[in-house]
Amino acid sequence: MAAQxxxxxxxxxxxxxxxxxxSRVFTxxxxxSKKTIEKVRQAAKQLGYRPNVLxxxxxxxxxxxxxxxxxxxxxxxxxxxxxxxxNTLQERGYHVxxxxxxxxxxxxxxxxxxxxxxxxxxxxxxxxALSSTxxxxxxxxxxxxxxxxxxxxxLTMSSVTSDNVAGGRKAxxxxxxxxxxxxxxIAGWEGASTQRDREAGFVAALQEAGVKLHAxxxxxxxxxxxxxxxxxMFASDPPDAVFxxxxxxxxxxxxxxxxxxxxxxxxxxxVLGYDDVAVASWPAYNLTTIRQxxxxxxxxxxxxxxxxxxxxxxxxxRTEIDGPLIVRGSARIPEGWKT
Amino acid sequence: MAAQxxxxxxxxxxxxxxxxxxSRVFTxxxxxSKKTIEKVRQAAKQLGYRPNVLxxxxxxxxxxxxxxxxxxxxxxxxxxxxxxxxNTLQERGYHVxxxxxxxxxxxxxxxxxxxxxxxxxxxxxxxxALSSTxxxxxxxxxxxxxxxxxxxxxLTMSSVTSDNVAGGRKAxxxxxxxxxxxxxxIAGWEGASTQRDREAGFVAALQEAGVKLHAxxxxxxxxxxxxxxxxxMFASDPPDAVFxxxxxxxxxxxxxxxxxxxxxxxxxxxVLGYDDVAVASWPAYNLTTIRQxxxxxxxxxxxxxxxxxxxxxxxxxRTEIDGPLIVRGSARIPEGWKT
DNA sequence: CTGAAAGCGCTAACAG
DNA sequence: CTGTTAGCGCTTTCAG
Numbered sequence: 288m289a290a291q292x293x294x295x296x297x298x299x300x301x302x303x304x305x306x307x308x309x310s311r312v313f314t315x316x317x318x319x320s321k322k323t324i325e326k327v328r329q330a331a332k333q334l335g336y337r338p339n340v341l342x343x344x345x346x347x348x349x350x351x352x353x354x355x356x357x358x359x360x361x362x363x364x365x366x367x368x369x370x371x372x373x374n375t376l377q378e379r380g381y382h383v384x385x386x387x388x389x390x391x392x393x394x395x396x397x398x399x400x401x402x403x404x405x406x407x408x409x410x411x412x413x414x415x416a417l418s419s420t421x422x423x424x425x426x427x428x429x430x431x432x433x434x435x436x437x438x439x440x441x442l443t444m445s446s447v448t449s450d451n452v453a454g455g456r457k458a459x460x461x462x463x464x465x466x467x468x469x470x471x472x473i474a475g476w477e478g479a480s481t482q483r484d485r486e487a488g489f490v491a492a493l494q495e496a497g498v499k500l501h502a503x504x505x506x507x508x509x510x511x512x513x514x515x516x517x518x519x520m521f522a523s524d525p526p527d528a529v530f531x532x533x534x535x536x537x538x539x540x541x542x543x544x545x546x547x548x549x550x551x552x553x554x555x556x557x558v559l560g561y562d563d564v565a566v567a568s569w570p571a572y573n574l575t576t577i578r579q580x581x582x583x584x585x586x587x588x589x590x591x592x593x594x595x596x597x598x599x600x601x602x603x604x605r606t607e608i609d610g611p612l613i614v615r616g617s618a619r620i621p622e623g624w625k626t
Numbered sequence: 627m628a629a630q631x632x633x634x635x636x637x638x639x640x641x642x643x644x645x646x647x648x649s650r651v652f653t654x655x656x657x658x659s660k661k662t663i664e665k666v667r668q669a670a671k672q673l674g675y676r677p678n679v680l681x682x683x684x685x686x687x688x689x690x691x692x693x694x695x696x697x698x699x700x701x702x703x704x705x706x707x708x709x710x711x712x713n714t715l716q717e718r719g720y721h722v723x724x725x726x727x728x729x730x731x732x733x734x735x736x737x738x739x740x741x742x743x744x745x746x747x748x749x750x751x752x753x754x755a756l757s758s759t760x761x762x763x764x765x766x767x768x769x770x771x772x773x774x775x776x777x778x779x780x781l782t783m784s785s786v787t788s789d790n791v792a793g794g795r796k797a798x799x800x801x802x803x804x805x806x807x808x809x810x811x812i813a814g815w816e817g818a819s820t821q822r823d824r825e826a827g828f829v830a831a832l833q834e835a836g837v838k839l840h841a842x843x844x845x846x847x848x849x850x851x852x853x854x855x856x857x858x859m860f861a862s863d864p865p866d867a868v869f870x871x872x873x874x875x876x877x878x879x880x881x882x883x884x885x886x887x888x889x890x891x892x893x894x895x896x897v898l899g900y901d902d903v904a905v906a907s908w909p910a911y912n913l914t915t916i917r918q919x920x921x922x923x924x925x926x927x928x929x930x931x932x933x934x935x936x937x938x939x940x941x942x943x944r945t946e947i948d949g950p951l952i953v954r955g956s957a958r959i960p961e962g963w964k965t
Numbered sequence: 966c967t968g969a970a971a972g973c974g975c976t977a978a979c980a981g
Numbered sequence: 982c983t984g985t986t987a988g989c990g991c992t993t994t995c996a997g
Binding site: 304305306307308311318319320323342344345346347348 | 966967968969970972973974975
């Protein structure tokens with residue numbers, strides 16, 4: 288029966304070396320003679336010793352823990368991103384502590400405080416907004432943070448998003464090219480920069496073509512609210528095309544259109560989404576959408592965060608990754624549309 | 627500008643008390659005079675002090691970190707469970723460190739070792755199998771573990787699942803009552819107890835009715851493999867009903883049946899799933915399925931784990947939670963079927 | 966390269 | 982109730 292909890296001291300005793308020798312053997316950047324390493328490894332294995340990373344963190348000041356704050360997981364984009372994020376960080380020798388937070392700013396703030404208590408080396412805030420005082424706090428404490436899939440006005444804050452304005456434009460151009468004239472928009476949560484940017488790009492492109500938004504509803508990024516907004520929007524003078532702020536809602540909009548209102552897609556109405564989550568490609572939906580390149584967004588997020596951890600003086604980066612329009616069958620395809 | 631990292635010592639100095647007094651004020655079970663508490667709180671606020679929970683963990687031996695090991699997040703059941711798990715634990719004052727692991731046992735093992743390095747107070751293994759040596763290791767180290775949505779033969783291992791055998795039976799009874807005669811089954815990953823139990827219950831109930839399985843395919847819990855299995859199964863002498871080991875695959879099966887094979891559901895073939903994830907209720911699928919009560923499963927999991935943490939002598943619990951059949955439209959409804 | 970010694974930030978007896 | 986004194990398990994100078 289192995290001991291309850293083996294310390295470096297016990298290993299040292301068995302190996303006949305000092306405790307600090309043991310420490311060195313298990314510290315990446317340290318040096319020890321081949322013989323010592325051998326003896327220590329041997330003793331460690333025999334005892335089943337593994338360093339206590341918490342104690343290490345206390346003295347070294349590096350916990351190698353990354354705090355991840357995330358709001359909702361029912362939008363498929365997040366589980367996907369979360370999985371990649373965790374894997375990538377794991378590969379780089381970091382570990383993820385996860386915190387759920389609703390979008391209420393106060394909640395996010397208190398949650399980040401708890402996170403700081405764990406001496407996290409960095410924070411990834413996925414799709415949540417946080418107060419500037421809280422951000423300020425992270426900065427003075429010296430914990431870097433990057434916003435994932437959300438941006439804030441503060442230019443000192445690093446963030447990674449897709450190019451939402453450009454994405455919104457692409458949606459408009461596609462609908463316009465398809466000959467649509469009555470174009471509606473179903474918005475996400477108004478507090479989100481992603482929502483605002485997508486809409487801004489969309490409306491701007493419409494305007495440049497001399498078309499004004501035919502109808503607007505708010506779905507708040509919530510499926511049921513998107514359904515209600517759809518019902519309202521189609522009650523009278525319905526649009527012939529709808530751009531929905533994300534796929535999660537777009538799916539709900541399609542269901543409502545087809546199964547509650549008996550409309551054909553895209554014969555009666557075209558639907559466009561944003562994200563390209565897995566379900567968008569399922570034949571039952573076959574949703575035309577703007578892809579958010581989750582893998583690249585994750586890679587970039589991790590890059591920014593780790594380089595800031597390794598070099599606190601690094602300048603903040605605000606990355607916007609361009610995502611392509613994925614043409615499927617939920618929206619009329621303009622004649623001669625080139626891939 | 628607040629200091630970089632404030633220690634209890636600095637607070638003590640400012641408040642004019644000893645360092646241990648500060649500790650006491652911030653330790654739940656400790657006592658201090660009203661005056662001391664007041665002074666300390668005041669000084670702490672002024673300095674922006676918060677206790678370093680890592681240091682606390684080192685000395686107290688309690689990290690209040692729970693390690694969560696999870697394999698895949700693309701099956702919607704897991705994000706849902708993960709969200710609840712995290713929230714519940716958060717409310718109870720614990721925090722979740724998340725580890726992704728593929729189903730390869732070696733991978734799971736190494737990941738659990740890393741987890742142990744963080745001195746986690748407990749482990750939740752969601753849908754992964756781990757070697758008995760690793761489990762043994764957790765036990766000697768004194769870290770309780772509970773299996774979520776998976777069980778193992780070892781009776782000393784706590785686990786929480788739905789009643790998969792009963793669920794399998796319910797599926798069979800419903801199909802039988804619907805008058806189906808050629809009944810197929812699409813299996814999940816054979817290494818999973820959930821898969822085995824669902825199939826066992828299903829086949830047993832069929833057998834008792836004198837019906838034998840018409841066809842069997844393996845989908846491995848992976849959507850694409852379920853599609854291929856479906857194609858194979860329907861190539862010749864197709865069944866008139868299929869029970870699929872989980873919703874994730876059932877969705878894929880439905881897509882294949884309708885869009886690749888041009889079959890009507892349930893007119894040509896009935897489909898039954900297992901889990902009742904969110905998408906099952908979407909009108910585009912409207913999948914009849916056995917519900918896994920995620921909320922109750924999570925509550926039970928947390929209960930078992932925390933009681934084992936608080937009282938290490940607690941006996942292991944193996945809970946199987948009964949889940950109802952949710953009748954929707956993907957399978958023929960037997961005449962006079964009562965809810 | 967190696968051991969001794971100091972110390973990370975905090976909790977937990979222990980006297981007073 | 983409070984301050985003093987030991988540590989927790991580990992990293993990191995500092996001599997040798």
